[in-house]
Structures are given as C-alpha cells and as structure tokens.
Amino acid sequence: MAKQVWEVSKICYCEHAGSDVALEARLVYPAEFLPDQPPRVTAHRCSQGMTCNKFEKLACVWAGTNPDYDPFTV
Numbered sequence: 001m002a003k004q005v006w007e008v009s010k011i012c013y014c015e016h017a018g019s020d021v022a023l024e025a026r027l028v029y030p031a032e033f034l035p036d037q038p039p040r041v042t043a044h045r046c047s048q049g050m051t052c053n054k055f056e057k058l059a060c061v062w063a064g065t066n067p068d069y070d071p072f073t074v
C-alpha cells in the first residue's frame, strides 16, 4: 500500500509570522512492490498556514490570501 508523508522542503524567515517557517511537500511513496518508482509530490503547505488564516491581514500564497506573494521565493 502506498505511504503518504509530509516532508520539509525549504525553511525561510517569514516577516508575517515573525519566525522561521517551513514549506512542506506531501509525498506519496509507492508500494513496496514498486521500489524503483520515485515519490510523487501531491501538495504543498506552509507549517504556519493555518495560523495565518486567523489574521485579518493578507498573508501569502500558502495561506491562500495573497497569490502575489510567496516568501519562499524571495
């Protein structure tokens, strides 16, 4: 059976959160009988994205409130 895990792919300082935050990728690893197949990336999220959605201020693309700003690419 395939296995899904969230792994940190990048860490950066976010001014909005006032701390380091992690960009995480959801990887789906194939079942054991397909060992040569690389994992698939099925989603991304910010480790503080849920907290950001509680504020009224626009945050970034990972919080879903500002598609024009991505702190992980700055």
Ligand code: SF4
Binding pocket: 014, 015, 016, 017, 021, 046, 047, 048, 049, 052, 059, 060, 061, 062, 063, 071, 072
């Ligand atoms: S969702 Fe965006 S603004 Fe909020 S902590 Fe993460 S990177 Fe910063």
